[in-house]
Amino acid sequence: MSLLEIRSLHVEVEGKPILKGLDLTIGAGEVHAIMGPNGSGKSTLANVLAGRPGYEIVSGSIRFGDQDLTALEPHQRAHAGLFLAFQYPTEIPGVSNMEFLKAALDHQHAARGQPAMNAAAFMKQVRSLAASLDLNPEFLKRGVNEGFSGGEKKRNEILQMLLLAPRLAVLDETDSGLDIDALQTVADGVNRFRAPDNAVLMITHYQRLLNHIVPDQVHVLAAGRIVRSGGRELAEMLEAQGYGWIDA
Amino acid sequence: MTGPTEGERILRIAERAAAGSHWLDHRAVAERLHATQASPVHRESLRHTAFDALLRIFEDVAADATIDAVFTGIEQPGVFCSPLAAVDTGTLTGHLLDNLPEPTRHAGADLALLAAPSGRLIDVSATPASPLHIGDTGQGAAVTVVRVQRGVTAELIERVAPTGPRGGLLIIELAHDATLNHYRAVAPGATALWLGTSVRVAKGACYRANLIARGRSRARLETHVVLAEPHSRADLTGASVVTDGEHLDQPVIIEHRAPDTTSTQRFHGIGAGKGRSSFNGRIHIHAGAVRSDAWLGNRNLALHPDAEINTKPELEIYTDDVRCAHGATIGQLDAEALFLMQSRGIPEAAARQLLAHAFLRACIAAPLEAAHAEELLGALPA
Numbered sequence: 001m002s003l004l005e006i007r008s009l010h011v012e013v014e015g016k017p018i019l020k021g022l023d024l025t026i027g028a029g030e031v032h033a034i035m036g037p038n039g040s041g042k043s044t045l046a047n048v049l050a051g052r053p054g055y056e057i058v059s060g061s062i063r064f065g066d067q068d069l070t071a072l073e074p075h076q077r078a079h080a081g082l083f084l085a086f087q088y089p090t091e092i093p094g095v096s097n098m099e100f101l102k103a104a105l106d107h108q109h110a111a112r113g114q115p116a117m118n119a120a121a122f123m124k125q126v127r128s129l130a131a132s133l134d135l136n137p138e139f140l141k142r143g144v145n146e147g148f149s150g151g152e153k154k155r156n157e158i159l160q161m162l163l164l165a166p167r168l169a170v171l172d173e174t175d176s177g178l179d180i181d182a183l184q185t186v187a188d189g190v191n192r193f194r195a196p197d198n199a200v201l202m203i204t205h206y207q208r209l210l211n212h213i214v215p216d217q218v219h220v221l222a223a224g225r226i227v228r229s230g231g232r233e234l235a236e237m238l239e240a241q242g243y244g245w246i247d248a
Numbered sequence: 249m250t251g252p253t254e255g256e257r258i259l260r261i262a263e264r265a266a267a268g269s270h271w272l273d274h275r276a277v278a279e280r281l282h283a284t285q286a287s288p289v290h291r292e293s294l295r296h297t298a299f300d301a302l303l304r305i306f307e308d309v310a311a312d313a314t315i316d317a318v319f320t321g322i323e324q325p326g327v328f329c330s331p332l333a334a335v336d337t338g339t340l341t342g343h344l345l346d347n348l349p350e351p352t353r354h355a356g357a358d359l360a361l362l363a364a365p366s367g368r369l370i371d372v373s374a375t376p377a378s379p380l381h382i383g384d385t386g387q388g389a390a391v392t393v394v395r396v397q398r399g400v401t402a403e404l405i406e407r408v409a410p411t412g413p414r415g416g417l418l419i420i421e422l423a424h425d426a427t428l429n430h431y432r433a434v435a436p437g438a439t440a441l442w443l444g445t446s447v448r449v450a451k452g453a454c455y456r457a458n459l460i461a462r463g464r465s466r467a468r469l470e471t472h473v474v475l476a477e478p479h480s481r482a483d484l485t486g487a488s489v490v491t492d493g494e495h496l497d498q499p500v501i502i503e504h505r506a507p508d509t510t511s512t513q514r515f516h517g518i519g520a521g522k523g524r525s526s527f528n529g530r531i532h533i534h535a536g537a538v539r540s541d542a543w544l545g546n547r548n549l550a551l552h553p554d555a556e557i558n559t560k561p562e563l564e565i566y567t568d569d570v571r572c573a574h575g576a577t578i579g580q581l582d583a584e585a586l587f588l589m590q591s592r593g594i595p596e597a598a599a600r601q602l603l604a605h606a607f608l609r610a611c612i613a614a615p616l617e618a619a620h621a622e623e624l625l626g627a628l629p630a
Contacts, residue, residue, distance in 0.1 A: 050591050053583075078593035086591075090584040094606030103602060104592035111593065143606075144588070160592060 001065070002027050003168055003199050009060035011041075011048050018044040020224035021060070026168070029196040033210055034203045035235060036221035037243040042203045043087060045221070046172040050084040051077050064168070078104075079111035081167030081198075085157040085174050092144035097156070100144045101126060101163060108164060129159050132192075134185050150177035158189040169193065170201045175209040187212030207239035222246045255282050257303050262362045265389070271333035273341040274362055281351050281358040290352040296497040296526040296558060297468040302356055305440045305466070306363040306389065308413040318383040319370070326374025326400070332367035332391065344393075347419050348446050349472040349501055353530075356470050357444040360389055360417035367391030372402045379403035379615070387412025387439070393419045396426040396453075404428060405615060408443060409435035417444045422453035422480075429456045431613060433620035434469065436462035436494065436627070444470045451477035451506075458613035459486040462623055463494025463523050471500045475509035475537075484513045487611035489624045490555070491521035499528040504540040504570075513544045516611040518604060519555025520628050526558035529574070535566040544574040549581060549607060551600075551629055597630065604628050 004026040011019040018041045026032050036042050048055045049062070051074035062069040067080055092100065106116050117125075130137050133155045145153050154174055161169050171190070175183055190200060190213050202209060210218070210232060218234040219226045220243075227246060228234065252260070258278050266274040284290045294302065322329045332340065348357040367390065370380065380402060382392065387410050396402050400423075408416070422428055434441070441464050449455050455473060473482045482502060490496045502511045517525055531542045548557045561574040581603045589599035605625055612621050 050587075052587055052591075073596070074587065074590035075593050075595045075599075078591055084591050086588065090582070090588050092582075092585045092588065092603070092606070094610045095585075095602055099602070100589070100592070103594050103598065104589070107595065107598065108593040144585075164592065 003065060004201070005063040007061045009048070009062065010058040011044055012056045012058055013044065013054060017058070018224055019048070022221070022225055024219065024226060026199050026201060028199055030216045031194060031200040031202065031213065033215040033218045033235065034201065034221050035205065035207070035218060035238055037246070038205070040221045041224045042221055043172055046084055046087075046170050046203055049077075049082060049170055050074060075107065078164070078166070079108055083161050083164060083166035083169045085154075085161060085169065085171045087172040087176065089145050089153040089157055091146050091148075093146045095144055097140045097142060097144050098123070098126065101160065104160070104164060126159075126163060129162050133159055133189055135159060151179065151182035154178055154186055155182065155189075158186050162189060162193055166198065168199050168201065170203070172203045173205060174202070175204055175206065183209070184212060207235045210235045220246065254285060254299065254303060257307065258282055258359075258362070261303075261306050261359070265363050265365050271331075271337050271340065271366060272361060276341055277345065277358055277361050280345065281355065281362070284352045284355065287352045290355060293353045293499065294355065296524070297466065299355065301440070301466055302359060302442060302468065305413050305442050306359045306415050308440075318385070319368070319381065320383065321376065321378055321380040322370060324376050324378065326372060326376055327380065328371040328373065330369050332369055332393065335369055344419065347421065347448050349470070353501060354444060354470040354472055354499060356415070356442045356468060357417055357446055357472070360415045360442065360444055361391060363389035363415055364391045364417065365389070367393065369393045369395065371395045371397070372400055373397045375401050379405050382406045384408045384414070384416060385411060387414050389415040391417045391419070393421070394428070395421045396423060396428050398423040399425045401427040402429070403615070404430045406430070406432040408432065408441070410437065410439060410441060413440050415442045417446070420445065420447040420455065422447070422449045422455055424450050425452040426450070427454045427456070430458070431615045432457070432459045433616050433623070434461035434464075434467065435623060437464045439464065440466040442468050445472065447473040447482070449473065449475050449477070449480035449482060452479045454480070455482045457482075457484045458611070458616060459484070460612055460616055460620060460624060461486070461488045461496060461498070462627060463488070463490035463496035463525060465493070466495045468497040468499075471498070473501070473511070474503045474505055475511060476505050478506045478508045480506065481510045483511070484515075485611045485613065486515040487608045487624060488515070488517045488525065489520050489608070489627045490517070490523040490525040491627045492523060494521070494523035496525045498526065499530070501530045501532065502542065504531070504533040504537040504542060507536065507538045507540070509537060510541045511543070513546075514611055515546045516607055517546070517548045517557065518608065518628065519548065519550045519552055519557045521552050522554035524556045528560045528562065529576075530562040530564070531572060531574070533565045533567055533570050533572065537567055538569045540567070540570040540572070542570070542572045546576040547607075548578040549604065550578060551581070551604065601628060601630070
């Protein structure tokens with residue numbers, strides 16, 4: 001059974017149609033990349049999956065495993081195993097990273113009927129993940145993303161993904177604003193996450209991320225629909241020819 | 249038939265308290281207060297707590313002045329405590345009035361002096377080994393003067409949880425290079441409260457305050473700090489929660505009277521129910537107070553549709569070459585932060601609570617956190 005199945009999805013933002021009949025199927029163990037020009041609806045897709053307010057599903061369906069994703073609140077989507085790595089992670093001054101991560105993990109464990117992780121084991125795991133992502137452990141005591149550089153925020157997103165171990169991770173332009181070293185660190189984190197029972201949906205404008213995280217399928221999104229799907233060679237073609245050919 | 253005028257009521261409070269007490273020149277205070285009645289500034293300063301209501305508090309406390317303040321930590325080396333009546337009463341009234349704000353702006357300080365049957369002086373001449381505590385649980389009116397002598401550092405923890413109508417005045421005098429860390433927690437309650445704090449900071453001295461409060465049936469907490477000499481400094485933080493049926497009015501005045509003085513104010517408030525809260529932060533930089541540096545931030549969250557929140561920063565600057573900045577906001581919880589938390593599996597109600605707690609905790613200092621933070625946090629919507 002597929003992990004994510006989107007059928008003929010139409011979405012409006014403030015009354016303006018953005019997604020216009022999008023179809024996408026992702027199976028367990030797969031990595032998909034969605035590429036497309038600015039304004040094609042890439043981030044809208046990510047936000048609709050996570051349940052951000054303001055994105056209205058006009059028609060179509062989204063199945064996540066055996067559930068209707070659209071019927072779930074944002075936190076219930078996380079409990080079901082969905083994770084969105086934000087394009088612009090927001091800052092939450094006053095709520096420490098540790099407090100935030102523990103609350104998130106505890107709620108997810110409780111929703112799945114799992115026991116809460118004890119504080120010592122939790123700290124150990126988070127510190128180890130931070131070290132693997134070259135994040136200074138001091139950052140864990142600070143407010144969520146508070147005063148973090150762009151690259152540190154993105155690495156913090158990957159830390160959350162690895163800790164929460166979702167079934168599907170949606171990475172919304174996680175490569176934007178990263179220098180080459182940070183890109184490699186982030187990609188290493190994603191590659192470590194890949195497993196036969198989970199999946200990754202990467203949303204990106206550029207091909208360079210795909211040099212580090214090799215996708216099983218590449219889709220081109222334009223004007224609210226998937227207009228072409230293929231293997232990694234499709235991304236290379238886009239890199240060589242740009243998006244101009246889509247309109248032709 | 250018309251009732252007594254405000255002037256008559258002021259005199260009556262003075263007469264009642266003066267009976268059998270000779271520590272203060274009550275008539276001088278009453279006259280000073282009476283003279284302010286016609287001032288439009290006086291009316292404006294009491295926009296959120298009617299003067300009539302204030303008078304009623306002091307009529308009540310003067311009628312039943314069974315003050316029950318418990319001082320602990322005063323029996324240690326370097327700390328001396330005595331009734332105000334035992335100090336030189338010939339100069340006391342003038343000295344106290346010199347330290348108080350203009351009654352047109354903070355009328356309650358003079359009223360507290362009038363209504364208090366007695367007062368107490370705590371003189372700190374050497375750095376105490378442990379904090380001074382004032383546990384204020386009774387009703388009535390009281391005046392406390394805390395003097396911190398030259399170069400001494402002291403910590404004062406004040407707990408205000410009166411069982412009846414209460415008017416209290418705390419006068420703090422910091423000598424050269426003295427430091428006072430002042431922590432105060434005001435408990436919620438069904439009785440009216442007026443509290444005044446008036447601080448004078450001498451050269452190189454530093455006043456730090458963390459003032460947390462729940463609203464009460466009626467509460468006005470006036471704070472007045474005079475940076476009287478060069479290189480004096482005041483850093484004030486505060487957190488408050490007002491919920492159903494509660495009222496909290498917090499006017500703060502910081503006066504920069506000398507060059508090279510610094511003040512900061514950071515107050516966070518939450519309207520958690522159908523109640524009324526107001527904050528008025530006034531920075532007054534006098535002529536000649538060059539290189540003054542003042543900052544004021546008052547942020548408020550309206551977590552209930554019927555919460556009434558008023559905030560008014562005021563700057564009055566009479567010299568060039570100063571740095572002065574202020575910001576006041578009333579808003580909702582950050583929608584982006586809420587969504588980030590929800591997207592990680594934290595249900596909306598829990599996310600709201602985490603954010604509101606963080607907002608308050610930013611202005612609750614460690615000495616108040618363990619014992620008193622819950623009084624504020626527990627009043628937030630679940």
